[in-house]
Structures are given as C-alpha cells and as structure tokens.
Amino acid sequence: xxxLLFVKPKPEQLTRLQQQFPAVTFTTDQKAASxxxxxxxxxxxxxxxxxxxxxxxxxxxxxxGIDYLPLTEFKAKKIILTNASGLHSRYIAETVTxxxxxxxxGLRAVIxxxxxxxxxxxxxxxxxxxxxxxxxKIGCEIARYCxxxxxxxxxxxxxxxxxHLIDVFDQVITTDTFKADGYAASIDFLIxxxxxxxxxxxxxxxxxxxxVKPGYTFxxxxxxxxxxxxxxxxxxxxxxxRSAYLDVFExxxxxxxxxxxxxxxxIVTPHISGQIPHFRAALYxxxxxxxxxxxxxxxxxNLVDLQAGY
Amino acid sequence: xxxLLFVKPKPEQLTRLQQQFPAVTFTTDQKAASxxxxxxxxxxxxxxxxxxxxxxxxxxxxxxGIDYLPLTEFKAKKIILTNASGLHSRYIAETVTxxxxxxxxGLRAVIxxxxxxxxxxxxxxxxxxxxxxxxxKIGCEIARYCxxxxxxxxxxxxxxxxxHLIDVFDQVITTDTFKADGYAASIDFLIxxxxxxxxxxxxxxxxxxxxVKPGYTFxxxxxxxxxxxxxxxxxxxxxxxRSAYLDVFExxxxxxxxxxxxxxxxIVTPHISGQIPHFRAALYxxxxxxxxxxxxxxxxxNLVDLQAGY
Numbered sequence: 001x002x003x004l005l006f007v008k009p010k011p012e013q014l015t016r017l018q019q020q021f022p023a024v025t026f027t028t029d030q031k032a033a034s035x036x037x038x039x040x041x042x043x044x045x046x047x048x049x050x051x052x053x054x055x056x057x058x059x060x061x062x063x064x065g066i067d068y069l070p071l072t073e074f075k076a077k078k079i080i081l082t083n084a085s086g087l088h089s090r091y092i093a094e095t096v097t098x099x100x101x102x103x104x105x106g107l108r109a110v111i112x113x114x115x116x117x118x119x120x121x122x123x124x125x126x127x128x129x130x131x132x133x134x135x136x137k138i139g140c141e142i143a144r145y146c147x148x149x150x151x152x153x154x155x156x157x158x159x160x161x162x163x164h165l166i167d168v169f170d171q172v173i174t175t176d177t178f179k180a181d182g183y184a185a186s187i188d189f190l191i192x193x194x195x196x197x198x199x200x201x202x203x204x205x206x207x208x209x210x211x212v213k214p215g216y217t218f219x220x221x222x223x224x225x226x227x228x229x230x231x232x233x234x235x236x237x238x239x240x241x242r243s244a245y246l247d248v249f250e251x252x253x254x255x256x257x258x259x260x261x262x263x264x265x266x267i268v269t270p271h272i273s274g275q276i277p278h279f280r281a282a283l284y285x286x287x288x289x290x291x292x293x294x295x296x297x298x299x300x301x302n303l304v305d306l307q308a309g310y
Numbered sequence: 311x312x313x314l315l316f317v318k319p320k321p322e323q324l325t326r327l328q329q330q331f332p333a334v335t336f337t338t339d340q341k342a343a344s345x346x347x348x349x350x351x352x353x354x355x356x357x358x359x360x361x362x363x364x365x366x367x368x369x370x371x372x373x374x375g376i377d378y379l380p381l382t383e384f385k386a387k388k389i390i391l392t393n394a395s396g397l398h399s400r401y402i403a404e405t406v407t408x409x410x411x412x413x414x415x416g417l418r419a420v421i422x423x424x425x426x427x428x429x430x431x432x433x434x435x436x437x438x439x440x441x442x443x444x445x446x447k448i449g450c451e452i453a454r455y456c457x458x459x460x461x462x463x464x465x466x467x468x469x470x471x472x473x474h475l476i477d478v479f480d481q482v483i484t485t486d487t488f489k490a491d492g493y494a495a496s497i498d499f500l501i502x503x504x505x506x507x508x509x510x511x512x513x514x515x516x517x518x519x520x521x522v523k524p525g526y527t528f529x530x531x532x533x534x535x536x537x538x539x540x541x542x543x544x545x546x547x548x549x550x551x552r553s554a555y556l557d558v559f560e561x562x563x564x565x566x567x568x569x570x571x572x573x574x575x576x577i578v579t580p581h582i583s584g585q586i587p588h589f590r591a592a593l594y595x596x597x598x599x600x601x602x603x604x605x606x607x608x609x610x611x612n613l614v615d616l617q618a619g620y
Binding site: 091095101106115117125148252261268272277 | 428
C-alpha cells in the first residue's frame, strides 16, 4: 500500500511513520500519483494522474477549506476526503483578534496614514458584539477569543444553538433567520468563516451586508468568493460598513489593480490568517491518527461531506 | 472650597458631583487656577498661577504617568498628587496584544510592504515568553492578556515576586538582577511599561538591550525617555532586536525626520496605547471616590510618591 506525501516530512517524521505503519510505503515521488492508495495534500498539476489512479481511496487535505479539490470526481469515484479542520483554528482566531484590536485601538488609521502623528478614535471592546458566520472549529475559537476580550458573541449557522456551542456563543441564529430578518441589534464586527460552497458563493452581497445595522466592521477569513467585493466597496463608501479586514479574495493573489489595496477603510492581508508556524509538526500527528483509523477501518477524523462541500 | 476641572464634565457628571459634594464649588473657569484647593487634570499654560495658588492642596491627574507635572514644586509645597493609574491598563494591554499578534501573524511585514502579496513568517504564540518591565497595574494587565494567549510571563520590578503577582507572572526578577546578570533564557517580547523617572531615563541603552539574547521584539508603552532610540536602531540593524513597536518617544510628536517612521522593523504608533474610548465616564468615578476620601480625610487612591516619581 502506497501513501504519497505532497507535504514533505522531516526525516524524523518519515521514520516515525515507517515504524508505526510497516505495511505502508511512504513516498514523496510524484510517480506514485498513478498508484498510491493514500494521498496527503494535493498537487493540482497532477490532478489528471491522481483521478485516473484506480487505487486512490483516501485523500487527507492539508487545509480546512477544500473547495480547490475536484469534489465531484471524488464523489463519483468514492474517494474519501478528510480535511485539516482544527489545526488552523487558533491561528485564525489570533489573526482575527489582531484585526479587532487594531480597529478598536485606532491602528487602522495609523497604518493607513504612515508617518503621520494623529489621534485616531478608539472603541470600547467590552461594549461590542461579534456576529460570527460559521460555528465550526474556527468560529468557536474566534468566539472564545472574543469572549476573553469581553465581547458578546452571536453565531450564525444552519441549525441554530447546540449544546457544544453554549460555552462560546451567547446566542446562535440560523442562516435562514438571518436571510429573512437580518440581525436587529447593533453589532460591531461581522466575522465570516464560511467555506466556499455552492450555497455560500456571493452570500455577502449588498442585500445581506445590509441585513445588519450600519457601522460595523466586516472581517473575512473564510473564502473570497463568499463576498461580492464591489458591494462591499459600495457600502464602505456609503459608510454602511465602517471598515473591512480581508484575508481572502475572489482572485488570489489579489490583483495589483484591485481598489481594495488602496482603500482607506480596508486592511488587506495575503491569505495568511490560518498560517501555521510549525505546519508539519501539526499536520503529521493528524495524518498518523487518521491513517491508524484507516488501516483498522475506524471512522476517520474530519471527514468531508462531499455533497455539502465542507 | 473650589475644585477646578481641566477635564470638562458632561452636564450630568457635573450635576452628580454637585449633588454628592454640596460643600465644593466645581468650575471649569481658568480664573479659579489662583484659588482652587483641588485640581482635576492640569494645564501647562497655567502652571505659574497654579503653583502660586496657596490654596492648592490636591491634584488628581488624568493620566497614569505624571512626569510632565512639576513634581519638585509639588513636593516643596506639599501638594498631594494622585494619578489615574488603572484606568488605562486594559486599553494598553489591548494595544500590546495587537502588537504581539501583528508580529506573530506576520502583519508587520504586510503593513510595511503595502500592495504586495507576500508570505510572511508566522510565530507560535504558545511557545513564547514576554519579559515585562514594570509589574504595576499596566504590567499585570498585559501579563493577564499574554497568559490568555498561552505565553509565559516574566516580570521585572524593584522588589521581585510578591503574593499579588503570583497569578499573572510565572516569574519575577528584580531590576538589579537584570542589570547585573541579564535574562538567561530566550524571550520573544520585551515589553516596557516603565514610567519616566530619574532612575529610568535611558534605561534601555545598548548594554541593557543586550542583556537579553538576540531575536526578540521590543515594545515600549511606558515613556519615550526610558529608551536610547539610536541604540535601538543600531541593534535592529544588527538583528539583535527582531522588531520594535513604539508608542512613546523621546520627542513627541515624533519628528518627521526620525528614521523610526520608515524603518522596516519598526511600527510607530502616536502615543495612543492607553487611549480610553469614554474617557470622562472612566475618570469621573475615580475623581468622585477620591474627593469623598479627601473630604473625609481618608487615604486617597493612586497617591503618587513624589520622591520616586510614580
């Protein structure tokens, strides 16, 4: 049984895998794309070979979002897909916390007007509410950080409040409720962790962005195609939206010509919110646990619902 | 008895004071500088009148740092000085948290290279240690935020560990120990909250900045004159210091010609770390509590040691 590793292991990580799983041959050789049963990561340039490979049964993605993978083909070929959900959560929460505090402490104005001694407005974090779209691992971790900062947290998901969400969300509403009625109370931050799926494409259009009272800051650490960027720009210019911190974009890298780069109310970061400092040290234990389950026919962690797309 | 308010109260704040303290006449009229017994805040342009006023007995400062006040004259004239220590602590901790997370998530590089899609390095917050100079209210609040982030915290003060510091600092060393032996273990952030006093002037010179192993980030939210800016710049260029987040400067506003503005490893903020969103709502309760104590001859909160200068 071959496992093709697109995330190159450190020598000691490879040794550990070989010792733990003697029945599996681990390789980083791209030629294995046509015969490996297991793939860690993905290489878009090898998609044709990988999908033609009749042995391929399981793909362990290295990311939480998996919208860049050929999900339809996986479904047709009954290829199991697991993602790396959970690994990035705390890092994304740290990034979102830095955005929130930059906004509240006036640092956006300072950054946008370099070399200027100004007195920007500051905001009271403890009076604020965050409306967090997505209550998965990432949304929960963001809510935990928001709670520490003294903020109220409201989650938005498909099913509403659930027992495991009670500790981190003060309230949870459904996406349908939000679509129909919006959110009546004032909020300070709208934070999206939504994955890129058929249901979420362009979810945040002008109408949805106006389902919340004016004056809030929009944060996107989910997927770029969940937002209509032109609508965001319009609402920023209308002052419906106070400011935006965007880590993901419809087109990445964000084109140099995009007005988002130079907008005074927008902070652009280059899809780094979930970057993991010691990535392999985080990914390989997850892979090894899942491989152990795979070989013993136990349920895998982080199984992706190929129909739902996350 | 007159109380001169240099921080203009809101109408309802003035009414509340008048109702609570009928024996005191509250005024914002600068003419009262020559006869008020109590002063809230300070106006440098009226220093001569205020110091010539034989009735002046108590000054309640609106800031935590009081190095801009004529402390020698206060001491000679036995004028009591109280500061606003505590009011700013959480805000400064929020600002320091934004600095730490900006650094760890790679946002400094992003800010310093606008309009560039880059992949900056990220750092693991949970592996980090903060060396915090000053274990007063501000230092403790910073340590509390650092602990939430999963960091180790080491305090530096004049007296070492104390029972009230045990919850927020993993370790406390004395300034004398630091001066003599430095700090042997690696740290990631050196955070100064030191006040501006005769003892702290230029404390952070080349020698002291090298009492810590290379590779750390320097944060100054204390006073600008505690740092030799030229020495910091040298050590940044030598890569002894990884980066610096500076909110205070030897000269404020920071002159346009200062190399700190344009240094790629330095984030300059315009003395805003402790800015309070609803300043009067925070200050007036402190003033009213202290005024109550003053009138009933009880000890005042936040009494400044005019000899020590903080």
